[in-house]
Amino acid sequence: SEPLRAVSRSDVMTDSPVNNVPENIFGKIGTDLHLKPNHPLCIIKSAIYDYFEKNYPGTFKTFDDRKPVVTLNANFDSILIPEDHISRSSNDTFYVDNVTCLRCHTSAHQAELLREGQAAFLCTGDVYRRDTIDSTHYPVFHQMEGLRVFESHEWSGQDGTDFCLSDLKKVLEGLAKHLFGDVQMRWVEAYFPFTDPSLELEIFFRDEWLEVLGSGVVQQEILQKNYTASGDVRGWAFGLGLERLAMVLFQIPDIRLFWTADTRFLKQFKQGDLTTRFKPYSKFPPVFKDVAFWTSSAYTENNLCEIVRTVAGDLVEETKLIDDFTHPKTGRTSHCYRIAYRSPDRSMTDEEINQLQDEVRSSLQEKLEVQLR
Ligand code: PHE
Numbered sequence: 001s002e003p004l005r006a007v008s009r010s011d012v013m014t015d016s017p018v019n020n021v022p023e024n025i026f027g028k029i030g031t032d033l034h035l036k037p038n039h040p041l042c043i044i045k046s047a048i049y050d051y052f053e054k055n056y057p058g059t060f061k062t063f064d065d066r067k068p069v070v071t072l073n074a075n076f077d078s079i080l081i082p083e084d085h086i087s088r089s090s091n092d093t094f095y096v097d098n099v100t101c102l103r104c105h106t107s108a109h110q111a112e113l114l115r116e117g118q119a120a121f122l123c124t125g126d127v128y129r130r131d132t133i134d135s136t137h138y139p140v141f142h143q144m145e146g147l148r149v150f151e152s153h154e155w156s157g158q159d160g161t162d163f164c165l166s167d168l169k170k171v172l173e174g175l176a177k178h179l180f181g182d183v184q185m186r187w188v189e190a191y192f193p194f195t196d197p198s199l200e201l202e203i204f205f206r207d208e209w210l211e212v213l214g215s216g217v218v219q220q221e222i223l224q225k226n227y228t229a230s231g232d233v234r235g236w237a238f239g240l241g242l243e244r245l246a247m248v249l250f251q252i253p254d255i256r257l258f259w260t261a262d263t264r265f266l267k268q269f270k271q272g273d274l275t276t277r278f279k280p281y282s283k284f285p286p287v288f289k290d291v292a293f294w295t296s297s298a299y300t301e302n303n304l305c306e307i308v309r310t311v312a313g314d315l316v317e318e319t320k321l322i323d324d325f326t327h328p329k330t331g332r333t334s335h336c337y338r339i340a341y342r343s344p345d346r347s348m349t350d351e352e353i354n355q356l357q358d359e360v361r362s363s364l365q366e367k368l369e370v371q372l373r
Contacts, residue, residue, distance in 0.1 A: 193219075243258060320337060
């Protein structure tokens with residue numbers, strides 16, 4: 001009941017809370033949108049599984065029921081995420097207790113699946129991140145992890161890492177074509193602690209360069225510690241966000257729509273059909289409300305967004321910092337946020353919105369100890 005309280009914990013991070021998972025987030029666990037036939041996330045997931053099965057029959061084993069509550073070891077340590085990495089902070093990650101969190105990526109299952117002897121797999125599930133609020137960010141989303149291990153006889157004569165990298169590119173370029181048609185693509189250098197080299201794939205789709213996935217050659221240490229093989233091995237891995245792909249492909253304008261029960265949304269999609277283009281049915285205008293306050297030590301933008309989300313749920317579309325000002329004499333900082341209220345599927349009354357805004361204000365004051373202006 002005190003979700004933002006921090007306790008001292010020298011073994012992992014000094015600011016890791018015992019539990020910072022709000023009820024509304026906890027309540028999403030088990031919804032498993034990626035397992036619901038005819039849901040756009042399940043359609044995308046299945047299209048990717050189909051691509052791998054068609055081109056590499058029997059090679060990739062699929063896992064889509066691994067639970068999202070994982071150990072910190074699985075989520076971070078086992079894939080070499082350093083102790084001081086930003087993603088470990090309680091501002092970014094939902095901690096369940098001292099040793100468990102809600103996975104922030106499906107990479108949390110790399111090491112365990114390797115230990116189970118899986119040499120090629122696809123693993124899909126819901127992932128959780130504390131973040132700001134806008135049309136493409138939601139604290140729960142879905143990812144797919146792919147990983148393949150090769151043994152030395154498979155790259156005989158070549159350099160193992162080069163072989164792995166060119167296989168990775170071939171496989172993922174083929175996947176992008178399978179989903180998006182004959183698009184232009186480019187590989188961009190990236191950084192992930194668990195791969196080296198690391199690359200992101202971008203596609204040119206409807207006049208824009210879009211990042212599709214992160215990938216790379218698996219760090220040797222991860223394979224050596226977890227995968228039992230008689231000789232030398234190399235591996236590649238990738239991770240992609242299903243919402244992002246579905247939004248682009250189906251032209252879904254708002255990430256909250258994935259969570260709606262409205263049949264005007266759900267009825268538009270059909271398992272196996274990648275050609276659907278979403279037709280918006282609700283064009284209610286957003287209502288903007290501003291809140292300004294002097295910041296406090298408990299204030300972070302993610303904490304603020306969580307409070308807004310806890311009060312207004314899916315009735316909030318965006319929270320945007322519109323003014324940031326430091327008083328020249330006192331040194332105090334004032335922030336002003338503009339909150340956009342809009343339901344994805346109905347109109348809202350002024351009264352309802354004013355009530356939400358009042359609740360947001362008092363909750364900010366109470367939970368973050370900011371001073372309202
Ligand atoms: N886990 C990474 C992310 O969430 C994606 C990734 C997976 C990158 C596997 C490389 C290899 O951003």
